Amino acid sequence: MAVDGKFAVAVIGGGAAGMAASAVAAEYPRRIVDGDGEDGGEGILCLERNDAPGRKLLATGNGRCNLTNAACSESKELLLFFRKIGVLTRLEEGGRFYPYSGQATAVRNSLYVEMKRRGVDLRCNSPVKSVRREERYFEIETEGGEIFRAIALVLATGGKAGPQYGSFGDGYAFARSFGHSVVSPLPALVRMVCEEGQRHRLRALKGVRVKCEAALWIGVSAVGRASGELQFTEDGLSGICIFDLSRYMRMKGSQVCRVELDFAPETEERMLINLLSDNRAASLSGVVPDKIAALIDSETKGNPRAAARMLKHMEFPVAGTKGWKDAQVTSGGVPLSEVNTGTMESKLIRGLFFAGEILDYDGACGGFNLNWAFATGLKAGRSALGSAANA
Numbered sequence: 181m182a183v184d185g186k187f188a189v190a191v192i193g194g195g196a197a198g199m200a201a202s203a204v205a206a207e208y209p210r211r212i213v214d215g216d217g218e219d220g221g222e223g224i225l226c227l228e229r230n231d232a233p234g235r236k237l238l239a240t241g242n243g244r245c246n247l248t249n250a251a252c253s254e255s256k257e258l259l260l261f262f263r264k265i266g267v268l269t270r271l272e273e274g275g276r277f278y279p280y281s282g283q284a285t286a287v288r289n290s291l292y293v294e295m296k297r298r299g300v301d302l303r304c305n306s307p308v309k310s311v312r313r314e315e316r317y318f319e320i321e322t323e324g325g326e327i328f329r330a331i332a333l334v335l336a337t338g339g340k341a342g343p344q345y346g347s348f349g350d351g352y353a354f355a356r357s358f359g360h361s362v363v364s365p366l367p368a369l370v371r372m373v374c375e376e377g378q379r380h381r382l383r384a385l386k387g388v389r390v391k392c393e394a395a396l397w398i399g400v401s402a403v404g405r406a407s408g409e410l411q412f413t414e415d416g417l418s419g420i421c422i423f424d425l426s427r428y429m430r431m432k433g434s435q436v437c438r439v440e441l442d443f444a445p446e447t448e449e450r451m452l453i454n455l456l457s458d459n460r461a462a463s464l465s466g467v468v469p470d471k472i473a474a475l476i477d478s479e480t481k482g483n484p485r486a487a488a489r490m491l492k493h494m495e496f497p498v499a500g501t502k503g504w505k506d507a508q509v510t511s512g513g514v515p516l517s518e519v520n521t522g523t524m525e526s527k528l529i530r531g532l533f534f535a536g537e538i539l540d541y542d543g544a545c546g547g548f549n550l551n552w553a554f555a556t557g558l559k560a561g562r563s564a565l566g567s568a569a570n571a
């Protein structure tokens with residue numbers, strides 16, 4: 181079969197993980213000659229479905245790209261890497277790092293320039309159809325019928341979140357074809373949809389933003405808690421604390437589920453009863469935005485005790501989450517137990533590496549997911565080159 185190119189390392193996916201992997205793998209360009217003296221391949225290939233790499237990166241952090249978090253053990257290494265490729269960063273509330281310019285384009289463009297500078301053969305508009313192991317090589321076929329050969333292969337195709345940016349979950353089929361299992365993918369960091377019976381309340385609250393503490397109850401257990409901004413939508417709940425709780429929705433199954441909101445986490449219920457007993461309507465508006473105050477007032481019919489209880493425990497039964505288009509990340513994927521997390525190499529297939537969201541990892545809001553994509557991308561890129569050189 182005619183081969184359109186032989187490479188030391190092929191990276192499938194030019195997102196955050198794939199761009200980092202191919203840039204770092206190309207740091208030491210080498211021609212690899214295999215044991216029989218045959219020319220095994222040269223350089224690094226990156227195949228991307230879209231017409232440009234890093235489309236999702238441009239949408240991250242509301243266009244500002246929250247690229248890592250100070251709480252991540254890899255953040256120092258990442259900040260150094262980005263500084264080396266020209267991205268100065270700024271530390272903001274909650275340990276979040278952003279490019280100093282506040283523009284995601286700075287991150288995407290610097291990675292792109294670095295890939296080009298180091299000679300990565302980036303092929304856009306090249307969706308990969310299939311991958312297979314052929315003796316000592318991986319053979320990669322694109323939907324356009326091109327065939328590439330590589331000694332090491334990095335799967336960085338992302339998960340299923342945000343298909344409008346190019347990730348449809350193709351990588352799972354590639355991983356399965358090599359014998360890997362896949363933990364069923366579910367949307368995460370995503371809005372929650374409330375039960376139909378809540379629509380009249382949501383209509384009254386639509387658009388209201390409020391800081392609160394939220395707990396997710398599945399059956400009789402509180403499976404997660406988060407605090408931060410919450411936003412009411414016409415069919416459910418949104419905002420950072422809801423996104424963070426959505427990561428636990430995998431545990432729901434067929435059980436009933438609800439979100440419980442505490443609008444005054446620093447204040448005891450007893451104090452609120454005293455406050456509301458003196459001047460209920462005015463005091464309610466002093467604790468929560470007017471629309472929430474009006475809803476609580478009407479639902480508790482002038483009872484300060486009931487109103488205080490609702491300020492601390494307002495409940496919204498939840499039917500599920502929005503779908504992939506609204507999700508920021510995927511919960512599920514290739515289990516970490518099937519990968520050597522020191523090198524990101526598959527424990528089943530030598531020379532096969534994974535990076536980013538294709539793996540069964542999802543982090544909270546705050547830069548943890550890009551941190552994972554970049555950190556695993558750097559590891560996989562370096563190890564893949566090492567593996568190709570030693571094949």
Ligand SMILES: Cc1cc2nc3c(=O)[nH]c(=O)nc-3n(C[C@H](O)[C@H](O)[C@H](O)COP(=O)(O)OP(=O)(O)OC[C@H]3O[C@@H](n4cnc5c(N)ncnc54)[C@H](O)[C@@H]3O)c2cc1C
Pocket residue numbers: 192193194195196197198227228229230233234235236237239240241242245246247248306307308309336337338339341342345346347348349350351507508509535536537538546547548549550551553
């Ligand atoms: C709106 C939004 C905002 C976000 N904001 C943040 C944030 O501020 N901070 C944070 O930490 N995380 C954020 N995330 C999450 C973060 O973007 C992802 O965790 C990260 O991009 C995952 O990187 P990845 O490279 O693994 O996958 P992706 O970025 O999804 O990249 C995968 C790439 O592979 C390509 N591809 C897929 N299949 C094929 C194929 N068969 N052939 C060729 N190419 C293929 C895709 O086109 C895509 O370019 C956000 C996500 C979204 C959707």
